[in-house]
Amino acid sequence: MKKVTYLIAILAITYGCSSFSSFKTHPVQKKENILLTKDSVEYELLIIDSGFESWFAARNTIATVHSDIYYQNWNRIYVVEWNQLYMQGRPFIENYIEYDPAENYGLEINYKLYYYFQFVEEKNRISIINR
Secondary structure, three states: OHHHHHHHHHHHHHHHHHHHHHHHOOOOOHHHHHHHHOOOOOOOOOOOOOOHHHHHHHHOOOHHHOOHHHHHHHHHHHHHHHHHHHHOOOOOOOOOOOOOOOOOOOHHHHHHHHHHHHHHHHHHOOOOOOO
8 A cells, every 4th residue: 555655646746747847848939029028219309498399380391301311410510519519608508418329319300409400590699510
């Protein structure tokens, strides 16, 4: 009787361990992981200067008049000059702009930022860059 009890116990343990190990060995498919962890980055341009939105709406042209590269190139120049004026403590330049030329901000952001610089130049009658 003891032998039968030991045999049943050993079989139960073996069966329990084998079903547990087969449960552990099911791999998670990589395709599912990629879909779950895929992340997109969205940027938002926050302009707190009063009057810009109405000015922008009145002068708003089609963004695709120029390419995204066109706006990126101008924004690089404007941001460098803007930040230098900010560091010098110039009036009308009240904040530092964090703009990474290596980032792809998209046409909409680059377009609106470019026109913000135009707005500041027109509103304050200053020239941020010499053209």
